[in-house]
Amino acid sequence: MRHLLSAGDLDRDAALLILDTAAEMAALSDRSVKKLPTLRGRTVVNLFFEDSTRTRISFELAAKRLSADVINFAAKGSSVSKGESLKDTALTLEAMGADAVVIRHWDSGAPYRLAHADWIGGSVVNAGDGTHEHPTQALLDAYTMRRHLRDGTGALEGVRVGIVGDILHSRVARSNVLLLQTLGAEVTLVAPPTLLPIGIEQWPCDVSYDIDAVLPNVDAVMMLRVQAERMQDAYFPTAREYSRLYGLDGERMRLLPEHAIVMHPGPMNRGMEISAEVADSARAVMVEQVANGVSVRMAVLYLLLGGAKELGE
Amino acid sequence: MTAYVFRGVRPYGEAAVDIVVVDGVITELAAPGTGVGEVIEADGLIALPGFVDLHTHLREPGREDAETIESGSQAAALGGYTCVHAMANTDPVADTAGVVEQVWRIGREVGLVDVRPVGAVTVNLDGRALAEIGAMAGSAAAVTVFSDDGRCVHDALLMRRALEYVKAFGGVVAQHAQEPRLTENAQMNEGVLSGRLGMVGWPAVAEEAIIARDVLLAEHVDSRLHACHVSTAGSVEVIRWAKSRGVDVTAEVTPHHLILTEDLVETYDPVYKVNPPLRRTEDVLALRAALADGTIDALATDHAPHPHEHKDCEWGAAAMGMLGLQTAFSVVMETMVEPGLLDWRGVADRMSVQPARIGGVATQGQPIAVGSIANIVVIDPDAHWTVVPAALASKSSNTPYAERTFPGVVVHTMHAGRPTVIGGALA
Ligand SMILES: [Zn+2]
Numbered sequence: 001m002r003h004l005l006s007a008g009d010l011d012r013d014a015a016l017l018i019l020d021t022a023a024e025m026a027a028l029s030d031r032s033v034k035k036l037p038t039l040r041g042r043t044v045v046n047l048f049f050e051d052s053t054r055t056r057i058s059f060e061l062a063a064k065r066l067s068a069d070v071i072n073f074a075a076k077g078s079s080v081s082k083g084e085s086l087k088d089t090a091l092t093l094e095a096m097g098a099d100a101v102v103i104r105h106w107d108s109g110a111p112y113r114l115a116h117a118d119w120i121g122g123s124v125v126n127a128g129d130g131t132h133e134h135p136t137q138a139l140l141d142a143y144t145m146r147r148h149l150r151d152g153t154g155a156l157e158g159v160r161v162g163i164v165g166d167i168l169h170s171r172v173a174r175s176n177v178l179l180l181q182t183l184g185a186e187v188t189l190v191a192p193p194t195l196l197p198i199g200i201e202q203w204p205c206d207v208s209y210d211i212d213a214v215l216p217n218v219d220a221v222m223m224l225r226v227q228a229e230r231m232q233d234a235y236f237p238t239a240r241e242y243s244r245l246y247g248l249d250g251e252r253m254r255l256l257p258e259h260a261i262v263m264h265p266g267p268m269n270r271g272m273e274i275s276a277e278v279a280d281s282a283r284a285v286m287v288e289q290v291a292n293g294v295s296v297r298m299a300v301l302y303l304l305l306g307g308a309k310e311l312g313e
Numbered sequence: 314m315t316a317y318v319f320r321g322v323r324p325y326g327e328a329a330v331d332i333v334v335v336d337g338v339i340t341e342l343a344a345p346g347t348g349v350g351e352v353i354e355a356d357g358l359i360a361l362p363g364f365v366d367l368h369t370h371l372r373e374p375g376r377e378d379a380e381t382i383e384s385g386s387q388a389a390a391l392g393g394y395t396c397v398h399a400m401a402n403t404d405p406v407a408d409t410a411g412v413v414e415q416v417w418r419i420g421r422e423v424g425l426v427d428v429r430p431v432g433a434v435t436v437n438l439d440g441r442a443l444a445e446i447g448a449m450a451g452s453a454a455a456v457t458v459f460s461d462d463g464r465c466v467h468d469a470l471l472m473r474r475a476l477e478y479v480k481a482f483g484g485v486v487a488q489h490a491q492e493p494r495l496t497e498n499a500q501m502n503e504g505v506l507s508g509r510l511g512m513v514g515w516p517a518v519a520e521e522a523i524i525a526r527d528v529l530l531a532e533h534v535d536s537r538l539h540a541c542h543v544s545t546a547g548s549v550e551v552i553r554w555a556k557s558r559g560v561d562v563t564a565e566v567t568p569h570h571l572i573l574t575e576d577l578v579e580t581y582d583p584v585y586k587v588n589p590p591l592r593r594t595e596d597v598l599a600l601r602a603a604l605a606d607g608t609i610d611a612l613a614t615d616h617a618p619h620p621h622e623h624k625d626c627e628w629g630a631a632a633m634g635m636l637g638l639q640t641a642f643s644v645v646m647e648t649m650v651e652p653g654l655l656d657w658r659g660v661a662d663r664m665s666v667q668p669a670r671i672g673g674v675a676t677q678g679q680p681i682a683v684g685s686i687a688n689i690v691v692i693d694p695d696a697h698w699t700v701v702p703a704a705l706a707s708k709s710s711n712t713p714y715a716e717r718t719f720p721g722v723v724v725h726t727m728h729a730g731r732p733t734v735i736g737g738a739l740a
Contacts, residue, residue, distance in 0.1 A: 130511055
């Protein structure tokens with residue numbers, strides 16, 4: 001496999017290889033020497049057309065821990081914001097000798113286009129495209145679930161996951177549904193009908209409008225960020241009503257089984273989709289998700305650039 | 314006196330004759346080998362009335378880098394067309410007598426096809442005030458088709474007024490049916506696939522709701538409505554219902570909506586980005602059936618040239634539209650003729666007679682018969698050709714059919730008695 005564009009591109013073996021490799025990366029990172037020489041002399045470009053400091057830093061840290069050279073190419077304050085096209089930017093990066101381009105773009109499909117339009121020769125990693133996918137987020141979520149559920153055995157078959165919030169606009173939800181299905185987990189999406197895409201009944205998951213009915217039956221619940229501005233497009237009447245019907249507060253959290261964890265891809269809207277009490281509770285694993293993100297991204301870069309043959313071939 | 318003879322050609326695929334054309338008029342259908350005049354070899358080929366396109370974007374004035382009236386006329390002639398209707402969304406917009414006369418005059422100077430300008434319904438296409446429809450109708454261009462194509466006349470009151478107003482000039486309002494609020498930032502057909510690809514959907518109901526409203530308005534004010542580029546099975550049902558009520562509505566379908574489906578969007582290649590978007594297989598089949606039974610009256614290309622850089626980019630940044638003039642006949646051949654949905658008289662009707670009638674062009678769509686003006690296309694139904702984008706006459710190359718091999722080749726085209734295409738090349 002040359003690129004990571006969609007969580008749907010990963011079959012079970014490829015996904016498990018990444019997750020197992022991430023575990024090895026994490027073990028190495030726990031040692032005093034944090035850097036591995038694996039990608040010395042390779043160049044990874046973080047091409048961010050959309051602001052996301054946390055994702056960019058995570059990829060940057062992952063690449064540096066593998067000793068790669070990292071170039072951050074941000075749309076803001078660069079030729080991109082003056083209207084240089086994705087194509088011209090890509091040609092520039094190709095001329096610079098980028099071995100991998102980690103791309104975040106507002107347009108669904110932009111990473112696919114970058115990988116298939118003959119503009120560049122290197123690997124492309126989708127770091128979030130529009131309202132399409134965010135495969136490394138799904139990987140880090142699965143990694144986090146493996147560590148916490150089923151006594152850390154790593155088996156996600158039959159694990160029940162609730163994903164709550166703005167499914168329609170969520171690349172995290174799309175990637176998670178695909179990856180969790182591949183790994184054998186059972187997903188239930190929870191949202192008001194306005195925030196579910198047309199055709200969702202054909203997705204490989206269940207759908208509910210009722211969070212209270214779902215929470216008692218899940219091993220993990222993932223709360224998605226909901227922008228309050230969505231109410232301007234009539235997706236819901238008010239932020240307060242959204243929060244009351246679909247937000248996770250302390251009272252709702254107590255509907256969860258004892259062992260269940262609370263996840264969030266960040267950044268959180270405290271008081272909107274998640275209350276401070278929940279965010280700061282012992283069940284919440286958000287801080288750990290961030291740390292796991294670095295390990296997972298190390299694994300992805302390592303397998304794409306260093307050990308490409310083992311992955312997905 | 315200028316005389317031409319199409320030697321041994323079969324009008325509508327029927328018995329072979331020599332079509333004799335003298336001074337622009339068909340003067341004789343003679344026994345093969347007996348006609349007198351400059352011979353154009355057409356032995357066993359099929360003659361039809363020259364095609365008429367109701368929906369062409371020639372881009373001039375304003376975007377001459379994408380297409381000009383001349384290059385678009387060349388593409389049209391090579392596609393078998395003898396008349397095109399030039400859409401109004403140019404820069405400046407064709408919303409005054411001055412602009413439509415300029416387009417009409419340049420079209421005449423190029424002289425390959427009749428270029429019939431379409432006038433804007435509203436000033437600058439912005440849907441707020443009626444354009445000077447009467448002045449355009451009364452101009453040398455004698456405009457009869459009015460459209461804000463590219464945009465929908467979504468204000469119901471303005472649409473009602475436009476339908477009423479064109480009655481005084483025997484005009485028709487050609488509606489680009491797209492409810493704007495339901496299609497904000499829309500990128501592709503709304504359905505399972507758009508949900509999976511995370512693209513903003515363009516729902517079928519946004520087209521169907523406008524067509525339903527407009528046929529009722531046309532009925533109420535007793536005027537003529539034409540539905541541009543119908544793309545959904547639901548729209549076909551609405552039009553069928555309206556016609557059964559006696560509403561004076563006509564409709565067109567594009568070649569690409571007869572042959573391409575939404576799954577091509579999975580490639581994220583903007584060459585497949587078009588408005589209205591590519592739909593489902595069920596829609597394609599309903600559109601073919603509707604064109605066959607006459608519920609949809611005409612084929613119209615929606616030929617929409619775009620410069621390379623507007624397609625060589627990511628999907629969201631790309632322009633909507635695809636070339637159509639040179640591939641339209643072959644698409645009809647593959648989707649309608651070969652499966653037996655249309656015979657040659659049917660092709661002549663949907664590609665020439667009906668569009669000429671809807672556009673009010675009396676000199677076009679005349680039968681292959683003595684006394685008719687000699688607008689003629691001669692095609693070889695047994696030959697095949699492969700689309701090479703750079704080889705098309707258009708100044709742009711945004712065809713969705715690159716490298717595709719099609720049945721049906723346009724061999725000769727004659728416009729008003731003058732050969733414009735001979736042996737597949739410009740005469
Ligand atoms: Zn249109």
